[in-house]
Amino acid sequence: MAAINTDILQIALFLALLLFLAVPLGRYMARVFSGERTFLDPVLKPLERLIYRLAGVSDGREMNWREYAATLLVFNFLGMVAVYLIQRLQGVLPFNPQHFSAVPPDLAFNTAASFMTNTNWQAYSGESTMSYFTQMAALTVQNFLSAATGIAVVVALTRGLARRSAKTIGNFWEDLTRSILWVLLPLSLLFALVLVSQGVIQNLSPYLTVTTLEGGRQTLAMGPVASQEAIKLLGTNGGGFFNANSAHPFENPTPLTNLLEMLAIFVIPAGLTITYGRMVGNHRQGTVILAAMLLLFVLALGVVYGSEHYGNPTLRALGVSGPTAMEGKEVRFGIANSSLFATVTTAASCGAVNAMHDSLTPLGGLIPMLQMMLGEVVFGGVGSGLYGMLVFVILTVFIVGLMVGRTPEYLGKKIETREMKMATLAVLIPAATILLGSGLAAATRAGTASILNPGPHGLSEILYAFASGAGNNGSAFAGLNANTPFYNIALGLAMLIGRFGVILPVLAIAGSMAAKKAVPPGPGTFQTTSLLFTGLLAAVVLIVGALTFLPALALGPVVEQLLMLAGKAF
């Protein structure tokens, strides 16, 4: 019992710290994206101007949603091409002490799509595939750019919702640059230094071979870890330097770094809800969304923690693993911090892991999967979580708002055919990608050949992979061998569709909402700032999101859990 109390205390502490950090950060970001003065301006303003001059991009002119979307697409596509080429050419590029050769085309495509879309699905082991140059110049750079792209989109959507009778939603280059210079870089710098102080490595040395205590020889992978680690978490990227990701002592050495890493995953997504509230001129609009995210998160965490704590009765009877499910978990972190990390990393579309999700109890593994299937809206990715949630807000307002007897309106703007079309697409596209991709994998030899475990767990592995890809999460049920041409290409496509299949409708919504007039609220208006709305939003996310996947989940983790309780494991 005492253990549970300590665990709950730790979780409460985590949430308290999160809010403590997110609120000021959110306010700061609101200043950054509203073009107000910040304390970093003296240093960054000249740098910003220099960048624009060198790149020859921004003339300060605002873009309509089509221009914004086109610029974003071209920029991201070029980024993807660059990542692909660097991987293919890494054999002849510098900073390659282990002399890794070119990454195969299908894997290079998958990785390029993965890092450009903020998924950071890794079908490879970093320490045995990627040179330091690839890690730094291709992957870490994309860690920044993909996160900044997400922030830019949500800022553009926020402007679209806040503005009235406007044609433009901002300038992509400025939003991108300001996200990086004012938000991501300073935070990463700070965080990397803290990580180094805790023992995260940062070097370009060749791998070390050491003699272990037992006298055996072991190769220790080295590298510029801290710099990538910081943005991996802050940008909800999740692509680990090492295969073991945040379970690796060089990535996540101490309990303190574990806590800080989890906070780093959530702090920007949570902060953006505050930014949103301030930018639309009513901070409550942001806090209700934050509250809905917290509500869903606590529910999810409760299930994971409960299930992991309950463990596997068969193992319990054998007395091998204590009362709880410790398989696949770092003993350093235990049940609470592993459950918390797993919930955090899949609630946010981060995908960094400090425990092997494949080894979670079936129910404990269902939740991470479900959170990705919901569209990564519980905090979600940097930027992408909030814009995904705002799509659900629009759906909620439409379904429930009709009941008060008015054409549904959000922030005083009517939700009409075009917005519904786009919101429906934004929900439909990732869901269809997950279902069709997994269906294809389950029906073909190419798909089923990669499965490690038989029975429902194998199905869970496939579902998890496509949910992770389309949700741009990037974590994995490790049982599945994903480095095959089938999965590299299928998942690469899933990531691209899951990313831009949401971004484009969202920007279209931003464009059409910006052009609308706003009605001042009155007693006849459906309020979106009440606690009731928080509950409704969470309910719609669960019902619309979860109902879609319930049949598939029933055949995967649900039946697996029931079988486990009956004493059958896979």
Next chain:
Amino acid sequence: MPREANISNRLAASRGSFNRALLVPAIKDAFAKLDPRVQWRNPVMFVVEIGALLTTIFTLRDIVAGVRTMVALNIQLALWLWITVLFANFAEALAEGRGKAQAETLRRTRSETTAKKLCDGRVQQIPASQLRKGDIVLVEAGDIIPGDGEVIEGIASVDESAVTGESAPVIRESGGDRSAVTGGTRVLSDWIKVRITANPGETFLDRMINLVEGARRQKTPNEIALTILLIGLTIVFLLAVATLEPFALYSGAPAPVPVLIALLVCLIPTTIGGLLSAIGIAGMDRLLKRNVLAMSGRAVEAAGDVDVLLLDKTGTITLGNRMATAFIPAPGVTEEQLADAAQLASLADETPEGRSIVVLAKNKFRLRERDLGSLKASFVPFSAHTRMSGVDLEGRQIRKGAADAIEAFVREQGGSLPAEVRDTVARVAKEGGTPLVVAEGARVLGVVYLKDVIKGGIKERFAELRRMGIKTVMITGDNPLTAAAIAAEAGVDDFLAEATPETKLKLIRDYQAKGHLVAMTGDGTNDAPALAQADVGLAMNSGTQAAKEAGNMVDLDNNPTKLIEVVEIGKQLLMTRGSLTTFSIANDVAKYFAIIPALFTVTYPELGALNIMRLATPQSAILAAVIFNALIIIALVPLALKGVAYRPLGANAILRRNLVIYGLGGLVAPFIGIKLIDMLLVALRLA
């Protein structure tokens, strides 16, 4: 003679929501609507129809192939899927049927008439159906006006009872607000030349018929948006069920196609999908019941969104006529003397104001009406020049009129307006009344207080509207002082005084620029621009053709207060849609718990743990879910046609109420319903 009865009465006669006469054609229509070309318009139900067809084909194939397993279940599934489609069709047909019956009665108004077309000065007899826009016809006493048009020459009294229900004949003449004539009405005296303004099939009457018949019913904007959401949900569930097959095959638990179809039909939003168009048609129908014709469904929807009501003072807020409410004598005059003089001056005055003075004097002082003839009196009528009226008898000159007019009159006779009377006049005006000064010769007797009488209950109505978040603005030609007093008394939120058509139009545009949706009523041609600009323009049927063309609704009863009811009906329409959508989606939870365990229980008996309703067998569970899904449509038809209960409350109160009933109810009801059906199926040995 069908023309004797007016439209509103006849519409009333053709009503009765569930009478047998409507049911039979509706059932026939339900089958006719199985035609895929018709069904295609409703994507959700189209999917159900395809499902029903596939299930039927699979079942027939099994029967032919001699497969006996599951055949009993499949036959029942196919049957219930068809019934699901039929129920939805029936709902729509029933809603349309009521409109059709009403259209039929309207159509009888439009009998084939002969027109006297004028060609180069000669009269040519042609059937009215051959008239075209721009033709000029001659209509003489006893003739029926052959089409909508405008009087270009002549003056005539016209019996318009066929369209308006007003039995008193009206004058129609060229020029001004009285130049429009409606086809189907009859000239009683004199003659007029009419320029036809509408082609056959496009007349006002035709449009009315089309509307109630739903012949050219287009989906409204909100209906389209909702349909998109429903299509989205349908596609998602289609994918969820379609991909279930590979997952099931992988799991070694192949699911039979009919059962997958059953699952799909249960999950897609058939309840709202099946009732959506019925809800829309029924909304128009509810308006029609109150004798309001909406020119489009879009207008009904907009009515629900209206948050500013512009109400004409006269006729809407006040009874329309000023009434005498008090006699305020000048110093040295008794109230009775004043009353007596005022009554004498008004005896021959047939205006409502004049009548009210006579009545007030009678009530207050038992002053009997006297016959002017026997008094040897001569009536001095009101003229624009003198701005007074009155009576001359036995050397007495009694006059009543506006203060300045009377002042001029007494001054002429060597008298003057006492300061006290002047004060009284100012006070009455300030209070929103109209002071009428009475004088006899050079002596001013006092003031008659004429007052706008606010309609009973209107203040409470405005308070209701305020709670609903709707602002009321009174429009009046009065001066700001008078307007403010009446506005305060009636409890409106704002007023526009000294209103002209231009200021009215500007006011509407100002509100719209701020994002408000504005509704107004009007009847004159000068109201037309504002009626057209307003989001909801309710024209009075007694009004001019221009006003009726400009507005998007017409009130056959000519009751401007009805605008409030129109708003309520619009709100009710949207609420019904939202409530049934919520209900439909919430239903899915229970259906999952019925079907998912049943689907895979052979391979994974452990999934039986999800069978929390403890349904008897997998077959009974699936069948019960499908049957519930079909029955709930028919069970909700009355609600769809009647609309959800409406209360004039704020958004939050309404939301909480509807959430509990339709959200929570939608979660719980199917658990109970499916369990009951399951028990029944077992008892009847059907599964």
